[in-house]
Amino acid sequence: MIGICLSQGRSSLLREVANICEEQQITRVELLDIISTVLISRGPVALITALEAGILSDKQDGNKLPFVNNDTKMTGVDILCYFRKNMGSVPDWIRLLDETIPRGVELYYNWRNKILTDGTLSRKIKELTLFAVNAVSLYREGMKIHAMGFIQAGGSRKELFIGLLIAFIGGGIVAWIEGIGVMV
DSSP states (O other), rough: OOOHHHTTTTHHHHHHHHHHHHHHHHOHHHHHHHHHHHHHTTTHHHHHHHHHSSOOOSSSOOOOOOOOOOOOOOOHHHHHHHHHHHHHSSSSSHHHHHHHHHHHHHHHHHHHHHHHHSSOOOOOHHHHHHHHHHHTTHHHHHHHHHHHHHTTTTOOHHHHHHHHHHHHHHHHHHHHHHHHHHHO
């Protein structure tokens, strides 16, 4: 639900969900891992929502969101191969970014590769979060990409349905229907 609230700009609901997380002893580091995961997909909306909800602040001590390490050793061709392997094909938006701003695709690759790995939270949980976020947004291509990433990370089809149930809570029956359409 944190991911869905972040992706939809629901700062007041996010505040309530974050309070429940605190009661359930979800750590700040785990919360930052979810924020980072949604940030690579939804950009500034997720960041602004986290700030508005008061769950992300420069005044807080401790861990911060991960930022890009700019020293990639990957070439443009290698990066496109990475996306082909991890997304099934190179999405048009990645191909266009590579053609117009090659350094942009390198930075995005570095950021995505840093965040979508096992860390505080597993890659599996991060992929499931993004699957649910894309279901709520009715973005089929994103659902396909992250369902595949989830399965590659050791997730099961049954667990994907759990992600869809969370998407149903945040996005209604249309999120469920779109998600089922991707899974069939």
